[in-house]
Amino acid sequence: MECGLSKTGLYSNWYFDKNPELRDKKASLYLIKLNNLNEEFIKIGITINRIEDRISSFDEYRTSIIRVLPGALYELFLLEQSILGKYSKYRPNIRFGGHTECMDSRNIDSILSDMNLT
16 A cells, blocks of 8 residues: 555545544655666655565666655654655656655755654
């Protein structure tokens, strides 16, 4: 399962209102770098599965894990939404599940700082 923006992804405040038992489910917020010959960017996301399983789906890109933050699903959702709202979106040349959660790689230090505030 992958979290996206509350308007397009699986998780939203509505989702947690309807499924309050999932708020404390163990999950991971991840920040990864994706690149190929034409572009480089970062992606933030949430998974309840292994990070390696999630990033294996990005066939068109080389991936590297930058940071993984474990925690409760709802708290990670709130942090992810805060970060996504703070930084300009990057639109990858190739669409994939989670393409709306991408940002310019020049923001990496600031995003890491935001992730460390938890």
